[in-house]
Amino acid sequence: MKITGAEIFLESLKREGVKYIFGYPGGVVLAIFDLLYDNKDIQLILTRHEQGAVHASDGYARSTGKAGVALVTSGPGATNTVTGIATAFMDSIPIVVFSGQVPTPLIGNDAFQEADIVGISRPCTKYNYLVKDVKELSRIVREAFYIAMSGRPGPVLIDLPRDVTASKTEFTWPEIDIRSYNPTYEGNRWMIVKAAHLIAKLKKAVIMAGGGVILSGGSKELRELAEHTEIPVTMTLMGLGSFPGTHNLSLGMLGMHGTYYANRAVQESDLLIAIGVRFDDRVTGKIDAFAPNAKIIHIDIDPTSIKKNVRVDIPIVGDVKRVLTVLNKILEEDVKEQWGEVRKAWSRQVDEWRKERPLTYTFSNEVIKPQFVVEKIYELTKGDAIITTEVGQNQMWTAQFYKFDKPRTLLTSGGLGTMGYGFPAAIGAQLAHPNKLVIDIAGDGSIQMNIQELATAVVNKLPVKVAILNNHYLGMVRQWQELFFNERYSYSHLHSDVVPDFAKVAEAYGAVGLRAIKPSEVEPVLKEAFKIKKTVFMDFIVDWKEKVYPMVPAGAPIDHMLFEEAEKKAEKKLKAVK
Amino acid sequence: MRHTISLLVENKFGVLSRIAGLFSGRGYNIESLSVGETIDPQISIMTIVTSGDDQIIEQITKQLNKLIDVIKVVDMTEFDHVEREMVLIKVAPKQEEKAEVLRLAEIFRGRIVDSSQNTYTIEVTGDEKKIEAIIELLKPMGIKEFVRTGKIAIAREGVKK
Ligand SMILES: Cc1ncc(C[n+]2csc(CCOP(=O)(O)OP(=O)(O)O)c2C)c(N)n1
Ligand SMILES: [Mg+2]
Numbered sequence: 202m203k204i205t206g207a208e209i210f211l212e213s214l215k216r217e218g219v220k221y222i223f224g225y226p227g228g229v230v231l232a233i234f235d236l237l238y239d240n241k242d243i244q245l246i247l248t249r250h251e252q253g254a255v256h257a258s259d260g261y262a263r264s265t266g267k268a269g270v271a272l273v274t275s276g277p278g279a280t281n282t283v284t285g286i287a288t289a290f291m292d293s294i295p296i297v298v299f300s301g302q303v304p305t306p307l308i309g310n311d312a313f314q315e316a317d318i319v320g321i322s323r324p325c326t327k328y329n330y331l332v333k334d335v336k337e338l339s340r341i342v343r344e345a346f347y348i349a350m351s352g353r354p355g356p357v358l359i360d361l362p363r364d365v366t367a368s369k370t371e372f373t374w375p376e377i378d379i380r381s382y383n384p385t386y387e388g389n390r391w392m393i394v395k396a397a398h399l400i401a402k403l404k405k406a407v408i409m410a411g412g413g414v415i416l417s418g419g420s421k422e423l424r425e426l427a428e429h430t431e432i433p434v435t436m437t438l439m440g441l442g443s444f445p446g447t448h449n450l451s452l453g454m455l456g457m458h459g460t461y462y463a464n465r466a467v468q469e470s471d472l473l474i475a476i477g478v479r480f481d482d483r484v485t486g487k488i489d490a491f492a493p494n495a496k497i498i499h500i501d502i503d504p505t506s507i508k509k510n511v512r513v514d515i516p517i518v519g520d521v522k523r524v525l526t527v528l529n530k531i532l533e534e535d536v537k538e539q540w541g542e543v544r545k546a547w548s549r550q551v552d553e554w555r556k557e558r559p560l561t562y563t564f565s566n567e568v569i570k571p572q573f574v575v576e577k578i579y580e581l582t583k584g585d586a587i588i589t590t591e592v593g594q595n596q597m598w599t600a601q602f603y604k605f606d607k608p609r610t611l612l613t614s615g616g617l618g619t620m621g622y623g624f625p626a627a628i629g630a631q632l633a634h635p636n637k638l639v640i641d642i643a644g645d646g647s648i649q650m651n652i653q654e655l656a657t658a659v660v661n662k663l664p665v666k667v668a669i670l671n672n673h674y675l676g677m678v679r680q681w682q683e684l685f686f687n688e689r690y691s692y693s694h695l696h697s698d699v700v701p702d703f704a705k706v707a708e709a710y711g712a713v714g715l716r717a718i719k720p721s722e723v724e725p726v727l728k729e730a731f732k733i734k735k736t737v738f739m740d741f742i743v744d745w746k747e748k749v750y751p752m753v754p755a756g757a758p759i760d761h762m763l764f765e766e767a768e769k770k771a772e773k774k775l776k777a778v779k
Numbered sequence: 780m781r782h783t784i785s786l787l788v789e790n791k792f793g794v795l796s797r798i799a800g801l802f803s804g805r806g807y808n809i810e811s812l813s814v815g816e817t818i819d820p821q822i823s824i825m826t827i828v829t830s831g832d833d834q835i836i837e838q839i840t841k842q843l844n845k846l847i848d849v850i851k852v853v854d855m856t857e858f859d860h861v862e863r864e865m866v867l868i869k870v871a872p873k874q875e876e877k878a879e880v881l882r883l884a885e886i887f888r889g890r891i892v893d894s895s896q897n898t899y900t901i902e903v904t905g906d907e908k909k910i911e912a913i914i915e916l917l918k919p920m921g922i923k924e925f926v927r928t929g930k931i932a933i934a935r936e937g938v939k940k
Contacts (some may be wrong), residue, residue: 323797328847329901331793348847381789381850505841508834 202725206335206366207232213342225253227274229301229363249653253625255285258296263612265633269296276314287325289356291616295349296356304364327355335368350386353503389517396498397531403472404545406432412439413477415608419522431540433464439615446604456484456743458597463557464759475499477521480510490758570672571743575602586638589623595670597749599642617722621650631663645671645697655710658736672697672745680748707738716740783855783932789848821928826931859935865904865922868925887913
């Protein structure tokens with residue numbers, strides 16, 4: 202029996218196990234929307250902006266490990282997805298985005314609502330397709346999900362011309378066969394053996410875990426490695442949750458706003474075991490001065506990540522989980538070491554650094570400190586929540602003061618640093634986890650970038666909580682202006698203590714709006730919000746002067762850190778660094 | 780250092796722009812590029828001449844390999860190989876230099892593929908040095924324009940450097 206492209210599209214999604222599509226309609230995708238109208242298997246979540254749809258599908262993917270799906274119309278619908286796609290691309294998140302396209306005979310004619318989205322999205326997708334013939338459609342959909350999920354995951358876009366969705370053919374479901382695409386999953390055993398021997402030999406080792414650990418589902422193996430060898434673990438922003446933040450071997454995050462002890466440990470280590478990371482400049486600081494004395498073992502599924510930014514002594518291309526499984530086995534069976542003895546001096550040293558400069562801030566009774574809000578959220582949820590963030594200081598304070606114990610509990614735009622990510626991502630995560638507490642820790646600037654998704658949350662009865670750390674500023678910008686631009690706050694003041702009234706905005710959308718001005722109100726507001734089974738905005742009016750510390754100025758080595766108490770002295774030093 | 784990289788790619792639309800985009804997006808430079816069919820019409824072969832230090836060349840080959848439509852990447856520089864390029868040169872020599880132009884063409888085993896009242900168009904094939912040499916020699920005799928194909932390369936059978 203012949204069926205239409207639109208029907209093939211839906212049947213293919215069903216076979217891929219898709220339950221939700223995040224989307225927005227328009228002319229060329231109306232045939233698909235019409236079919237969705239009474240489809241029992243797949244529900245479309247109508248967002249209020251295509252960017253929101255893509256971030257929501259990304260939040261769904263990050264929180265579940267399954268591919269997220271978005272569907273938009275041609276032209277502006279398609280171009281509105283670009284930020285969301287680029288966000289997923291930078292963080293290796295599997296999503297499949299379907300964009301409508303003008304009918305094939307009109308492509309290239311500057312037709313109404315035509316945009317070359319395949320061209321536009323080429324550099325920020327893992328792969329993309331323009332479907333030219335309905336006979337190819339089911340194969341392309343199947344391939345797209347496979348490509349998105351396998352190897353180093355990433356977004357795939359499929360451009361669907363209207364006539365293709367209208368034409369008919371038999372449904373087929375061909376096996377995937379891409380001769381030019383064969384990700385390497387098994388690490389080279391010889392390299393792993395060499396790595397094991399280095400681990401046994403060197404005494405000042407640090408593990409640096411990144412998003413790849415989470416993507417490969419390798420947290421258990423990572424923990425085994427760390428516990429068995431007693432090597433401390435630091436994490437990149439994307440790696441938070443891959444290893445328990447409350448574990449006594451955890452050093453927290455490293456890098457620009459990393460902990461003193463993580464950065465010191467990396468810099469003084471003689472062995473850095475980098476797992477599922479890509480050495481972003483926010484992590485390495487000045488590259489020539491990064492971990493200067495360390496041998497580097499680098500495990501990653503993407504060969505291009507290895508030796509891209511830092512020199513590597515033992516490269517291991519493969520899936521983190523599988524490589525760690527082999528490595529652990531070799532370490533347990535062949536390299537029988539008394540790890541405790543070997544590491545003793547080193548762990549004593551690391552503990553000293555911990556004591557020397559723990560993560561702190563100055564609590565106040567008068568004004569709410571943003572870090573205090575994050576701490577309270579952690580305390581009240583006991584870490585049992587899915588946290589999303591926006592971008593800026595809010596993101597860094599969350600990374601520092603919320604202890605992530607489990608993978609897929611922090612959803613944040615690490616690579617692209619997309620303001621406006623957190624709220625729609627929380628919506629996607631909440632949909633996938635209806636009984637979980639999902640909280641977006643937001644900035645007053647970022648939240649306004651996708652605030653329209655309040656409607657999506659409310660209409661779909663998604664009890665997402667948004668905790669706005671309202672410092673009335675583009676706080677991270679303000680921080681840099683204070684430190685590096687002579688306190689000239691050029692266009693970073695948002696006046697968001699007065700405009701808008703976030704609580705009222707929430708109420709206007711049918712959500713609940715709460716506000717806290719004094720430190721004593723923080724806990725009651727959070728408790729109330731967590732009790733309410735509705736979408737809640739919490740507006741925490743926080744100390745606008747607060748800065749994220751420690752801080753490594755851009756381009757400095759990561760042990761050249763600035764601390765809160767040394768603000769004034771630091772300023773001089775900073776100028777010297779610049 | 781300069782490298783000649785040979786790529787087998789799927790013969791699909793958009794592949795060239797993926798490869799060009801990779802080079803431009805990452806700031807690598809393409810000195811020449813040529814594309815053509817292979818024995819299998821579904822596969823095209825591209826020859827790219829690029830330059831960079833070892834680390835950059837390693838990244839380029841890895842990044843090319845990572846592209847989904849790329850089937851195989853060979854850095855020809857690692858192999859004994861034959862390289863060829865073709866040039867079409869249009870010269871407009873003075874009357875008294877015409878004979879010299881024809882003589883040079885012959886020395887370089889070039890062919891005159893077109894001639895007019897005032898011009899000759901010469902076709903020359905060879906490696907890069909040869910092409911550059913004939914261009915240099917003809918320059919004083921008034922080259923109007925020339926067009927080069929870019930390099931193609933093929934490995935010599937059975938020898939690895
Ligand atoms: C879409 C986008 N535009 C601009 C930036 C640059 N930027 C980074 S942080 C920041 C300020 C964010 O302000 P806010 O959301 O209030 O967070 P805060 O730093 O105050 O916590 C800006 C503008 C960005 N990351 N993303
Ligand atoms: Mg702010």
